[in-house]
Amino acid sequence: MSQNSGLLARVTARGSYRYVTVALAMAVFFALPHLIAPFQVFQLTQVLIYFLAVLAVSYLAGYSGQVSLGHSVFFAIGAYTVAITSDRMAMPVVVTAVLAFVIAAVIGAVTAVPALFMTGSYRVMVTLALAVVTPMILVRFAGITGGSQGLPVPPQQAPPWTGLADDQYVYYLALAIVAVGLFLIRNLALGRLKRGQIAVKENEIVARSLGIDSARLKVVAFSASAAVASLAGVVYAYLVGYVTPSGVGLLLAVYLLVGACVAGLKAIHGALFGAAFLVYVPEYTSGLDPSLGAVFFGGTVIAVALLMPDGVTGWILSRLKAWSDPSSARAPDPHRPREQALTRVIDTTSASAEKSI
Amino acid sequence: MGITGQRNRTRVGAIGAALVLTLGLAGCGARDEANGANDPGITDTEVVLGQSIPFSGNLSIFAPNSKAAQAVFKRVNAEGGVAMGDGVTRKIRLIALDDGYDPSRTLANAKKLVERDEVFSLYAIFGTPSNNAIVNYTTSKKIPQLVSVIGSSTFGADPETTPYAMGINAPYATEAAIYAKRAEKSNPTAKIAVLYQGDDQGEDFLKGLDAAVEGTGMKIVAKQSFAPTDTTVESQVVNLASSGADVFLNLTTPKFGAQAIKTMIASDWKPEMYLPAFGVAVIQLLTPAELQTVSGIHAGLVTRDPGQEGWATDPAVVDYLKTMKEYGDGSFDPLDRTAIFGAVSAQTMIEILKGTKKPTRAAMMDAARSMDFTVPMLADGLALHTSADDPFALEGLVINTLVDGRWTPDEVVDFDGKTNR
Numbered sequence: 183m184s185q186n187s188g189l190l191a192r193v194t195a196r197g198s199y200r201y202v203t204v205a206l207a208m209a210v211f212f213a214l215p216h217l218i219a220p221f222q223v224f225q226l227t228q229v230l231i232y233f234l235a236v237l238a239v240s241y242l243a244g245y246s247g248q249v250s251l252g253h254s255v256f257f258a259i260g261a262y263t264v265a266i267t268s269d270r271m272a273m274p275v276v277v278t279a280v281l282a283f284v285i286a287a288v289i290g291a292v293t294a295v296p297a298l299f300m301t302g303s304y305r306v307m308v309t310l311a312l313a314v315v316t317p318m319i320l321v322r323f324a325g326i327t328g329g330s331q332g333l334p335v336p337p338q339q340a341p342p343w344t345g346l347a348d349d350q351y352v353y354y355l356a357l358a359i360v361a362v363g364l365f366l367i368r369n370l371a372l373g374r375l376k377r378g379q380i381a382v383k384e385n386e387i388v389a390r391s392l393g394i395d396s397a398r399l400k401v402v403a404f405s406a407s408a409a410v411a412s413l414a415g416v417v418y419a420y421l422v423g424y425v426t427p428s429g430v431g432l433l434l435a436v437y438l439l440v441g442a443c444v445a446g447l448k449a450i451h452g453a454l455f456g457a458a459f460l461v462y463v464p465e466y467t468s469g470l471d472p473s474l475g476a477v478f479f480g481g482t483v484i485a486v487a488l489l490m491p492d493g494v495t496g497w498i499l500s501r502l503k504a505w506s507d508p509s510s511a512r513a514p515d516p517h518r519p520r521e522q523a524l525t526r527v528i529d530t531t532s533a534s535a536e537k538s539i
Numbered sequence: 540m541g542i543t544g545q546r547n548r549t550r551v552g553a554i555g556a557a558l559v560l561t562l563g564l565a566g567c568g569a570r571d572e573a574n575g576a577n578d579p580g581i582t583d584t585e586v587v588l589g590q591s592i593p594f595s596g597n598l599s600i601f602a603p604n605s606k607a608a609q610a611v612f613k614r615v616n617a618e619g620g621v622a623m624g625d626g627v628t629r630k631i632r633l634i635a636l637d638d639g640y641d642p643s644r645t646l647a648n649a650k651k652l653v654e655r656d657e658v659f660s661l662y663a664i665f666g667t668p669s670n671n672a673i674v675n676y677t678t679s680k681k682i683p684q685l686v687s688v689i690g691s692s693t694f695g696a697d698p699e700t701t702p703y704a705m706g707i708n709a710p711y712a713t714e715a716a717i718y719a720k721r722a723e724k725s726n727p728t729a730k731i732a733v734l735y736q737g738d739d740q741g742e743d744f745l746k747g748l749d750a751a752v753e754g755t756g757m758k759i760v761a762k763q764s765f766a767p768t769d770t771t772v773e774s775q776v777v778n779l780a781s782s783g784a785d786v787f788l789n790l791t792t793p794k795f796g797a798q799a800i801k802t803m804i805a806s807d808w809k810p811e812m813y814l815p816a817f818g819v820a821v822i823q824l825l826t827p828a829e830l831q832t833v834s835g836i837h838a839g840l841v842t843r844d845p846g847q848e849g850w851a852t853d854p855a856v857v858d859y860l861k862t863m864k865e866y867g868d869g870s871f872d873p874l875d876r877t878a879i880f881g882a883v884s885a886q887t888m889i890e891i892l893k894g895t896k897k898p899t900r901a902a903m904m905d906a907a908r909s910m911d912f913t914v915p916m917l918a919d920g921l922a923l924h925t926s927a928d929d930p931f932a933l934e935g936l937v938i939n940t941l942v943d944g945r946w947t948p949d950e951v952v953d954f955d956g957k958t959n960r
Contacts, residue, residue, distance in 0.1 A: 221650035228647065321738065330738040331691070332642070332668045337675050422643040424672035429641050433596075465647075468594070468637040473602060473870065475637050476595035 211357060215350045223349045225461055227421050230356040232457035234363045235414035236441035237450065238407040244447030245371045246403035247383030252293075252309030253438050255316045256286045256408040258430035260415025265333035265425045266326060275338075275355060275420070282412045290408025294401040313435040317427035332426030335419045356417040363410040368450055370406055375399060411438075444486050446493025455494040459486075580659030581898045586621075586629045588662040588888065589652030591645045591669065594637035601665055603871035604688065605635045607881030608663065610866040611889070617866070621889050624896035624906065631892070634658060640665075642672035649673040653682050660685055660903055663707070663884045667691045667739050674704050683903050685891065686884045686932075690714075690743055692958055695930045698908070703900075705907055705925070707884055709816075709933045711740055712747025713958045714839060715788070717936050718813040719751035721837065721952060722786045725811065728756040732784030732810065734775055734791060734799060737764035744790050744815075750959050760784050765795060773802045780808035787812045796821035804832050814838035816936065819946060820846070820876065830944040838946060839936035840918050842883055846874040847946060855915035879916060886914035887923060887932070920951035929956045 215223045235257055242248050263282035267273050273281075293312065297305045320327045327333065340351030371379075381389035382396040390396050419425050437460055445456030463482055468475025490497040580587040594602045612631040615621055620630040634656050638644040645664065652658045653676075660683035664670050670689045677684040684704045687694065692710035695701050709717075722729050733748065735741035741764060752759055761782035763775035772791070776799045779787065787810035789799050796818045803812075812833065814821060819838040822830060823846075845856045859882055863873035871878055887910075894906035910925040910932055917923070923932040935953030939946035 219654050221647070221654040224647060224650050228643070324742070329742060331742070332671070334671060334675075337679075418643065422646050422672060423675055424642045424646075424668060426642055426668040426672075428668065429643055433639075433641075472594040472605075472635060472637045473599075476639070 215353045220347065220349050223353050224421070225465075227349075227353045227356045227417070228461045229454070229457045230353075230360045231414045231417045231421065232438075232441055232460045233454050234360050234417070235411050235438050236445060236456040236460070237363065237367050237453040238411040238414070239438045240442035240445055240447045240449070240453055240456070241367045241371050241410075242403060242407040243442060244449075245376070245379050245383065246400060246407075247379075248294075248297075248400060248404060249306050249439075250309045250404075250407070251306055251432075251435050251439060252312035252316075253408070253411045254430050254432065254435035255312045256290060256411035257415040257418065257434060257438075258316050258320070258425075259286045259289065259408075260412035260417075261419040261425045261430060262320070262327060262333070262415075263412070264416050264419035265328070265335050268335055269333055275416075279359060279413060279416050282416050283409045286412030287405045287409035291401050291405040293408070294404035297404075298397050298400060310432075310435075313432045317431045320427040320430075327427075330427055332424055332429075335423045335425065337423050338420050352417075352421050355420060359413050359417055363413045364450075366406060367410055370403065371450060375402070379403065440483055444483070444494055446495040449493060449495035452493065452495025459494070578659065578899045579657040581629070583627055584620075584629060586623070586631055586660075586892065587656065587658045588631060588633045588660055589649075589656060589658035590633060590635040590662050590664065591638045591648035591652070591673075592635060592663070592665040593640040594635075596639040596641075598640040598666070601688075601877050603875045603878035604663065604665065604881035604884065605633075606868060606871050607863060607873070607878035608885035608888075609633055609635070609868070610863050611882050611885035613866040614862045615889060621892050623892050623898075624894050624902070625898055627898070629892075631889075633662065638665075638669060640669065642668040645669035646672050646676060649676055649682075653677075653680060659683075660900065662686055662888055663688055663881075667694070670694055670704070670706075674701055677703050681900060683900050683907065685903075685907050686888050688880075688884065690740055692743065692747070692931075696958075698928065698930055703904060705930050705932065707887060707923075707932050708880070709841065709936065709954075710747070710931060710958055711743040711815075712750070713931070713934050713954050714815060714936060715744045715747035715790075716751035716957075716959065717839060717938075717952045717954060718788055718837075719748055719755075719757065721938055721950070722811065722813070723755055723757055726757075726785065728758075729786040729811075730758055730760045730782070730784045731786045731788060732761040732763075732779040732782050733759060733788045734763050734765065734772060734779060734795075735788075736790065736792075737766055741790065744788075747959065748788065757786075765791075767792075769795075772798050775799075776802040776808075777806060780806045785810050789813065789818065790815050791818050791821075793818055793820040793824055797824035800825060800829065800833055800836075804829060812836040816841045817876065819844075819939070822941065822944065822946070827944060830941065834941055834943070836941045837949070838939050838941075839952075840939050840946065840948075841921065841933065841936060842876070842879045842918055843916050844918075844946065845879065849945065859916055883914055883916045886916060890914060890923075919948065921953070924955050926956075929958075931958045934958055 214226060235253060239250060239253050242250055260282040263285060264278050267278055297308050300308060321330045338348060338352050340346040340348050344351060378394045378399050381394055382399055386396050441456030441460045444459045445452045464475060464479045467478035467482065470478055492500065590605055592601060592605045593599050612633050616630040620628045622628045634652060636648040638648050649661060652661065661677060663686045664673065664684060665688045667689050670687045671694065674684065678701050682703060687704065687706040688708060689706045690708060690711040692712040694706055695704040733745065735744055761779045761784055763779055765772045765775055772795045780803065789796055789812055791799060796814060816839050819840060843853060843856055844850055845860060850856045860873055867873065890912050891903065891906050895903045908925055908927055910923045913922045918937045920937055921935050925932050934955045935951060937948050938950045938952055940949040
């Protein structure tokens with residue numbers, strides 16, 4: 183890398199470009215709701231929601247090696263916290279968001295602890311079980327949750343001083359909450375815990391022999407990921423204005439994992455591709471034929487998995503790299519193995535399942 | 540030090556630039572809402588309707604509702620269009636989107652239909668959560684949300700707060716009240732047992748039944764629920780049978796209804812039984828001997844029943860089957876009750892359009908709030924009726940009794956204007 187003068191190398195070598203990129207991205211995200219139609223603002227807000235939830239799932243799988251099929255639970259916690267509290271009292275968004283965040287973090291930690299005693303696919307099954315029972319629990323406690331009818335959430339009205347339309351206001355609300363979640367996940371994934379997490383993920387026994395408290399790292403990661411997923415649920419409730427058990431069922435959990443795989447598990451900002459995929463691809467495919475839309479969507483997921491095993495982000499990066507530095511495309515750097523998102527999920531689970539046998 | 544300083548300066552500069560940009564854009568303020576003189580979605584030749592319904596997922600079994608409606612509209616268009624109340628004949632275009640029964644997708648669809656496709660009115664949005672999820676939006680945008688397929692007795696109940704939202708079918712609570720009234724007629728001190736689906740639909744039924752039984756000599760002595768995912772309802776029915784009830788509300792879909800009847804016969808329980816409108820097809824799952832044993836059970840019907848013998852020569856049924864054959868896309872069974880109800884919904888929409896005296900949404904709501912007609916595929920004796928303070932179009936049922944293995948119309952019970960909100 184050091185001897186070539188590829189564009190990508192220059193970009194990554196100089197941190198300053200990154201800030202320009204971030205600033206540009208910020209500007210684009212700030213400007214968009216003023217430039218597009220209201221239903222497109224709604225869709226873009228949906229992208230932000232999925233971004234946060236996909237980010238939570240992909241961080242957990244990509245950096246902590248824990249695959250969760252149950253993040254719909256934490257999404258539900260966020261959404262229902264908003265619905266249940268606003269049904270009873272008017273609370274500022276910040277208070278509700280913090281409340282949901284704390285509840286989900288605690289439940290996430292509580293879930294992660296017993297899962298520590300299990301490995302691989304068994305642990306995945308615990309999270310799967312959570313996702314399956316969530317709608318049933320919500321229906322069972324109808325007195326609080328509204329049962330299968332669900333609960334309405336009063337519409338968010340933009341304060342007059344902002345001069346914004348309501349949908350724009352909810353969008354900016356989502357943007358602010360996404361910024362908080364992104365900040366948290368970035369710091370966890372790339373900060374102080376980074377090396378410990380990677381060590382635990384790659385080989386837990388070696389990591390433990392080096393004195394790394396793997397249990398603590400896993401619980402922290404799961405809890406944080408759960409909390410961030412709940413923030414996505416909070417925004418969802420404000421955006422849709424209605425929460426039901428059917429909206430937070432197993433299908434959502436599977437969607438989030440699909441989003442994470444499409445994005446690439448180690449791609450933090452790349453989760454945006456996964457989120458956009460979840461919003462725009464089903465819309466496009468159901469436009470082709472309403473009855474066969476879901477089939478086309480499934481086909482697209484399979485196609486992405488086959489053609490872009492590193493996820494969309496990995497694919498774009500490898501294209502960029504090949505374009506800016508043709509030599510690297512011919513001779514891949516042995517120190518940077520390809521991160522194959524889908525196979526990595528399978529490897530993580532099957533390898534640890536083997537260990538447990 | 541030098542590098543750090545340079546980085547910090549760049550960072551500050553970049554964030555500053557972003558902030559300036561942001562403030563500049565925020566200064567643009569809210570977008571202007573388009574507000575033309577004519578309502579969108581209607582021209583001199585065409586009126587555009589929008590629907591959101593599950594074409595995918597567990598509830599995609601209801602998709603024929605939309606497909607049958609498309610066939611009805613195509614037929615009308617082929618014959619020139621619908622002569623609306625303002626004297627202009629227009630063709631109907633129905634844009635149907637899939638929401639997989641996920642309320643967030645229904646809302647996304649509603650916004651797309653209104654803002655991108657510029658529909659004149661929303662039509663037959665399917666399901667309680669889906670309709671509830673968009674009602675704030677349609678109310679604030681003043682978009683008619685008509686002929687909604689929703690059994691909740693609270694949806695659209697208050698024309699003051701939701702002036703644009705109206706359902707079509709009888710609320711489940713009203714249906715339950717109709718059965719209770721009929722049961723009271725034959726036995727004023729009936730002991731009632733209920734088997735219901737443990738979801739919003741079942742809860743609505745139960746709520747209506749509780750209200751209807753209150754203050755009468757009747758009593759609900761046993762309640763059992765089941766989940767749509769259960770494999771059998773045998774144990775529930777055995778429990779109900781042991782309660783000694785003499786009236787049994789078997790509020791199930793045909794599969795569970797048949798199981799319940801078989802268990803009933805096996806445990807020698809002989810209550811007076813009522814089946815809901817969505818459960819009448821149960822008789823196709825019973826043997827002739829079983830049909831003979833349970834002869835005399837009741838069911839509430841809303842539509843004509845092309846699937847049953849004896850209807851083959853009914854002109855409305857003949858016309859319906861012809862429409863489905865010539866204009867349907869062939870992907871559904873015209874005898875499916877969902878398809879039949881889809882035709883009733885479409886025929887109702889056509890009547891509303893006929894009564895719309897100006898090409899505006901307000902005029903359409905006037906027509907929807909003064910319904911007084913019947914449509915071909917509705918069961919004989921029933922009518923659609925609304926007024927300024929009665930938003931529920933259908934509030935009646937035809938109680939049918941099983942005679943010689945066939946449903947035979949028995950009594951029309953109409954609770955028009957009496958739905959308990």
